[in-house]
Amino acid sequence: MTKFDELGLSPVILKSIKELNFDTPTPIQEQAIPLVLEGHDIMGLAKTGTGKTAAFGLPLVHKLLGEETKRPPKSVRALILAPTRELVNQIAATLRDYVRHTHLRINSVVGGKAISTQINQLSRGTDILVATPGRLLDLADRRALFLNTAKFLVLDEADQMLDLGFIHDLRKIAKLLGTPRQTLLFSATMPKQVEELSQAYLNDPVKVVTSPPGTPADKVTQRVHFVVQSSKTELLKDCLIERRDDLSLVFARTKHGAAKLMKHLVACGFSASSIHGNKSQGQRDRAIKAFREGEIRILVATDVAARGIDIPGVSHVYNYDLPEVSENYVHRIGRTARAGKAGEAVAFCKPEDIHLLRAIEHLLGKPIEIASGEPPADENAIPRKRPARGGNRSRGGPKKNQASKGKRRQPSKNHGSVAAGEKKPDGQNNQRRHKPNYAGGKPTKQNNGGRSNNQSRRRRSSGKSVAA
Numbered sequence: 001m002t003k004f005d006e007l008g009l010s011p012v013i014l015k016s017i018k019e020l021n022f023d024t025p026t027p028i029q030e031q032a033i034p035l036v037l038e039g040h041d042i043m044g045l046a047k048t049g050t051g052k053t054a055a056f057g058l059p060l061v062h063k064l065l066g067e068e069t070k071r072p073p074k075s076v077r078a079l080i081l082a083p084t085r086e087l088v089n090q091i092a093a094t095l096r097d098y099v100r101h102t103h104l105r106i107n108s109v110v111g112g113k114a115i116s117t118q119i120n121q122l123s124r125g126t127d128i129l130v131a132t133p134g135r136l137l138d139l140a141d142r143r144a145l146f147l148n149t150a151k152f153l154v155l156d157e158a159d160q161m162l163d164l165g166f167i168h169d170l171r172k173i174a175k176l177l178g179t180p181r182q183t184l185l186f187s188a189t190m191p192k193q194v195e196e197l198s199q200a201y202l203n204d205p206v207k208v209v210t211s212p213p214g215t216p217a218d219k220v221t222q223r224v225h226f227v228v229q230s231s232k233t234e235l236l237k238d239c240l241i242e243r244r245d246d247l248s249l250v251f252a253r254t255k256h257g258a259a260k261l262m263k264h265l266v267a268c269g270f271s272a273s274s275i276h277g278n279k280s281q282g283q284r285d286r287a288i289k290a291f292r293e294g295e296i297r298i299l300v301a302t303d304v305a306a307r308g309i310d311i312p313g314v315s316h317v318y319n320y321d322l323p324e325v326s327e328n329y330v331h332r333i334g335r336t337a338r339a340g341k342a343g344e345a346v347a348f349c350k351p352e353d354i355h356l357l358r359a360i361e362h363l364l365g366k367p368i369e370i371a372s373g374e375p376p377a378d379e380n381a382i383p384r385k386r387p388a389r390g391g392n393r394s395r396g397g398p399k400k401n402q403a404s405k406g407k408r409r410q411p412s413k414n415h416g417s418v419a420a421g422e423k424k425p426d427g428q429n430n431q432r433r434h435k436p437n438y439a440g441g442k443p444t445k446q447n448n449g450g451r452s453n454n455q456s457r458r459r460r461s462s463g464k465s466v467a468a
Contacts, residue, residue, distance in 0.1 A: 064152075081154070
């Protein structure tokens with residue numbers, strides 16, 4: 001059996017690996033590390049929880065140590081992109097363990113954190129930068145960092161990075177990077193159309209596949225309950241009561257649904273918290289920390305947590321709502337049975353979601369064991385509820401309702417409160433307009449900075465603006 005010291009890594013890295021109690025590389029690590037060291041572009045596909053971060057992180061650290069290059073201010077030598085803040089933070093923390101005996105500097109930048117602090121950290125130069133695309137571009141626009149020195153690019157969770165939500169940002173970033181460069185793509189799932197997009201970023205890549213795309217971890221037991229919507233919450237509570245001491249991760253489809261479910265569980269006496277897109281980064285970090293340390297036993301989340309939460313103690317994953325993208329199911333249940341441990345994934349399927357379940361089973365290549373209930377007798381007769389426009393978009397909010405396009409917006413009763421980006425109702429776009437008030441045939445002064453209405457009208461007719 002291959003050992004880490006047989007893969008060609010430097011002694012200083014092997015020292016860190018030994019302190020982390022790593023002994024035998026996983027299949028993805030054993031196959032990918034030598035290829036990365038040889039300089040190949042890589043597309044790596046492996047199950048969740050099999051150590052993909054080490055598969056690209058260890059050889060990347062080795063190659064940077066071998067280059068006797070100074071670190072100029074604001075420079076970046078290697079860039080790792082990930083789709084979520086949580087995953088960025090996790091990758092950065094893992095890499096810091098690998099470089100503990102080296103001079104290499106690891107930085108991470110995500111939205112929701114003070115950009116001034118990030119600018120200060122980047123000013124001294126960075127060996128490996130881990131980032132979300134949006135904040136990275138913000139910093140590049142401010143000239144807080146220079147990416148033309150980056151000769152290594154890693155896309156973790158590459159399928160999502162190449163999806164529509166990030167592809168435009170990725171194209172902008174790719175133009176800023178140095179050339180020639182080595183590019184590494186890693187994921188647990190890779191739809192065919194996304195794999196085709198990846199070819200634009202890879203140069204004669206070597207494909208490393210240790211398991212078919214969409215394969216869950218070996219030790220995950222999967223079960224499904226067929227249940228109507230009105231009974232899902234009670235069924236979930238029954239399941240949680242049976243395992244009060246376990247760490248359970250519950251996935252909801254929407255931010256509102258996750259928050260509502262968490263509040264209900266807390267009201268029923270469960271120790272729970274939630275993370276979703278409406279939470280600040282500080283709130284999300286504190287919730288994950290409390291969950292990791294066992295201060296709370298239940299974490300309710302949207303798909304923001306489906307990738308990147310590495311908490312070995314998670315014993316159960318509940319799909320309270322089935323995901324609308326079947327690949328997300330694999331990433332969700334990959335939060336359990338990590339590092340060789342066993343875990344259980346439980347799905348709740350209401351009748352109108354039967355098509356989502358069948359799509360998941362098609363991806364897995366096998367049916368999921370039924371725990372209770374029965375599937376609809378005539379599945380084709382079940383109407384499919386269409387998702388709201390924009391409800392599954394990776395970034396940004398929902399688009400405006402097309403049905404209301406062209407309709408005049410009704411003025412709000414509270415004229416002083418207008419949402420950002422909205423056009424104020426007529427009469428509010430500039431200063432407040434007043435009807436002329438004549439007393440005794442003479443114009444009186446209104447609230448126009450001491451000017452009469454006649455003066456204001458003369459100013460407006462001459463093309464000059466008057467501040468309210």
